[in-house]
Amino acid sequence: MPAFKPRILLLGMLCCAALIAASPAAAAPAGPAPTACPALLQQNFLRLQDEKPQSLCQYSGKVLVVVNTASFCGFTPQYQGLEALYAKYKDRGLVVLGFPSNDFSQETGSNKEIADFCENTFGVKFPMFTKTSVTGKDANPLFKQLAAKTGTMPRWNFYKYVIARDGSSVTSFNSTADPAGRAFIQEIEKQLVVAP
Numbered sequence: 001m002p003a004f005k006p007r008i009l010l011l012g013m014l015c016c017a018a019l020i021a022a023s024p025a026a027a028a029p030a031g032p033a034p035t036a037c038p039a040l041l042q043q044n045f046l047r048l049q050d051e052k053p054q055s056l057c058q059y060s061g062k063v064l065v066v067v068n069t070a071s072f073c074g075f076t077p078q079y080q081g082l083e084a085l086y087a088k089y090k091d092r093g094l095v096v097l098g099f100p101s102n103d104f105s106q107e108t109g110s111n112k113e114i115a116d117f118c119e120n121t122f123g124v125k126f127p128m129f130t131k132t133s134v135t136g137k138d139a140n141p142l143f144k145q146l147a148a149k150t151g152t153m154p155r156w157n158f159y160k161y162v163i164a165r166d167g168s169s170v171t172s173f174n175s176t177a178d179p180a181g182r183a184f185i186q187e188i189e190k191q192l193v194v195a196p
Contacts, residue, residue, distance in 0.1 A: 036060065038167025040149075043141050048100070048115045048128040056097075056142070061165050061196035063089075063188065065096045066146065068134040070106035070157040071117050078158045079122035081179030085188070086126040092192050093165070096126035099143070101134045104157055134159075146170055162187050165196050 037057035044053045067082060086096040100107050100114045107114065111130045118124035134143040135153045146161045147153040150172040160173040162184075177184050 040142070040145050040163065040167040040170075045099075045129040045132070045140070045142075048098075048111055048118075048130055051111060051130055054127070054129070059095050059097070060167075062093050062095045063165055063191040064161075064163040065094065065188070066142065066161045066163065067096065067098055068101045068103070068143070068154045068157060068159055069098045069118075069128075070101065070104065071109060071114060072106040073104070073157040075156070075158040075175050077122075078179055079118060079124055083122060083124050083126060085179045085185075089188060089192065093196065094188060094192060098124070098126060098128040099134060099140070100128065100131045101154075101157070102131060103133055103135045103154070106157055107131060146172070160184070162191060164191050165194055 037060045041056040041060060044055050046052065047054050065082070065085070067078075069079065070076060082096050082098070086094065098118075100111075102108060109117065114131065115128070118128060132140045132143075134140065139147070139153065143153065146163075149170040150161065152172050153159075154175075156175040158175045160177060160179075162171045162173070164170070171187050173184055173187075
């Protein structure tokens with residue numbers, strides 16, 4: 001019988017060590033939990049500047065302004081207001097996403113020409129994606145989902161959607177809504193105060 005005591009003692013020590021290692025207190029401190037990617041953002045688009053695939057999930061937890069753009073439209077100067085909005089609020093979690101479209105026959109250039117125009121004319125730094133369709137049966141999946149959530153597709157260039165951090169709510173603004181306009185800014189600020 002005495003011969004078994006060291007084995008029992010060793011077995012007991014191994015069990016205790018395993019329990020201590022598995023206890024939550026012994027685990028490494030966890031960082032902030034990653035924000036789950038809303039279904040609305042679970043898709044990829046090509047970046048305008050280099051046509052490299054980008055996952056919209058990288059913007060999870062951000063307040064998003066999604067806008068269809070065009071280079072030869074009466075509303076094209078809104079690029080300047082959108083860039084100012086992005087610069088002002090990006091540190092608080094706002095991202096503007098631009099989607100050039102020729103659906104209204106005012107974006108005829110190549111992706112490179114559009115990128116050069118946006119940067120050289122308006123100093124656009126917010127993320128932009130390659131030319132796409134935003135209306136009708138050919139609309140890209142993001143704009144189809146935005147239309148489903150709001151009941152409205154873009155009726156013209158520079159139609160804007162404000163998406164909550166968790167993707168649960170979307171508010172639409174028509175092309176005439178100035179990026180510096182009171183109602184638009186109020187919606188942005190309302191969404192920004194919601195914690196990620």
